[in-house]
Amino acid sequence: MQKGMTITQFLIEKQRDFTSATGDFTALLNGVVVACKRIAGAVNKAGLIGVLGAEDSENVQGEVQKKLDVISNRYMIESLEWGGYLAGMASEEEETCYQIPDQYKKGRYLILFDPLDGSSNLDANISTGTIFSILKAPEGKPNIEDADFLQPGTEQVCAGYCMYGPATVMVLTTGQGVNAFTLDRDVGEFYLTEENIRIPEDTREFAINASNSRFWEPPVKRYIDECLAGTEGPRGENFNMRWVASMVAEIHRILSRGGIFMYPRDTKDPSKPGRLRLMYEANPMSMIIEQAGGASTTGRGRIMEVQPEGLHQRVPVILGSKNEVDRVTSYHNE
Ligand code: AFP
Numbered sequence: 001m002q003k004g005m006t007i008t009q010f011l012i013e014k015q016r017d018f019t020s021a022t023g024d025f026t027a028l029l030n031g032v033v034v035a036c037k038r039i040a041g042a043v044n045k046a047g048l049i050g051v052l053g054a055e056d057s058e059n060v061q062g063e064v065q066k067k068l069d070v071i072s073n074r075y076m077i078e079s080l081e082w083g084g085y086l087a088g089m090a091s092e093e094e095e096t097c098y099q100i101p102d103q104y105k106k107g108r109y110l111i112l113f114d115p116l117d118g119s120s121n122l123d124a125n126i127s128t129g130t131i132f133s134i135l136k137a138p139e140g141k142p143n144i145e146d147a148d149f150l151q152p153g154t155e156q157v158c159a160g161y162c163m164y165g166p167a168t169v170m171v172l173t174t175g176q177g178v179n180a181f182t183l184d185r186d187v188g189e190f191y192l193t194e195e196n197i198r199i200p201e202d203t204r205e206f207a208i209n210a211s212n213s214r215f216w217e218p219p220v221k222r223y224i225d226e227c228l229a230g231t232e233g234p235r236g237e238n239f240n241m242r243w244v245a246s247m248v249a250e251i252h253r254i255l256s257r258g259g260i261f262m263y264p265r266d267t268k269d270p271s272k273p274g275r276l277r278l279m280y281e282a283n284p285m286s287m288i289i290e291q292a293g294g295a296s297t298t299g300r301g302r303i304m305e306v307q308p309e310g311l312h313q314r315v316p317v318i319l320g321s322k323n324e325v326d327r328v329t330s331y332h333n334e
Helices: 007-015 024-049 067-080 119-124 210-215 218-232 247-257 278-291 322-333
Strands: 054-058 064-066 086-091 109-117 128-136 158-164 168-173 178-184 189-194 205-208 260-263 295-297 317-320
Touching (some): 024 128, 024 158, 024 168, 054 067, 064 067, 067 086, 067 109, 067 119, 109 119, 109 278, 119 128, 158 247, 158 278, 168 189, 168 278, 260 322, 278 295, 278 317, 317 322
Parallel strands (some): 086 109, 205 260
Antiparallel strands (some): 054 064, 168 178, 295 317
């Protein structure tokens, strides 16, 4: 790894590998980087400038919006709409897709994002993050519509997240491995800090919201019961448990030391086949996890092969260290 490589240098050097590249994709990612720096600043100063707490509004999922959800959504849109590389955007905070205003040029890409995932943790000063997924736009359409975004995760050209934790860290994949960049606040630049991240195939650490255990399906219940039984159970080993309730933080931990994360299908609310959103949570995180050598499934099939039916569709999520994910899948198949 070259010491002191900025994310801009990294993106420009990667662009040189593609002789036909126009620079649009690099410029798009640069727009995401700018938005995430602005969000990081707002999250960092939230208590000082009075933007902690909830808005009076709800988003399309019926969830109370935090002030910082709304601010982060605006920063993403402001930083990306003018660049000429996007045909449209879709956000957790917008009911339908966002059209690029007529005064700006339209481009070849689509972006979906959750501007501030884990925002219910903000008042407690717990890590949050921005998650994004980039797709190609259909060619020759003057205006995009929601249906244009409904492409399976296997079509993603890039996925990433920016974590606002003790350090602000951007994690990216374009389908050639996973790299992490840490923000140096003094300089205002992200620097490459981890190259070609790999997730250990085995783990003894799981993450699940155990308060839902009475609603779990038998394969998940069996897996967790076996972990909890420790050395006296069929696994013959003790397991550790973590639950941050902020997906970006859980995925970042799994990238750094392995683990399995589950928000499975349950019977708590039969209208919801899971809690997490396919298009801007599960798909981008699945691409990152798979690119780092992990696995990602609904329990019944690969998440990235799910044919989306709606922008805000929910999906069961089981992902992380390959051998444990395969074990949970095998319990579903039995
Ligand atoms: P918020 O953005 O509303 O805080 O939700 C975060 C999240 O989508 C995901 O990041 C967590 O893994 C999950 O929800 C936590 O859900 P529980 O509150 O049910 O534990």
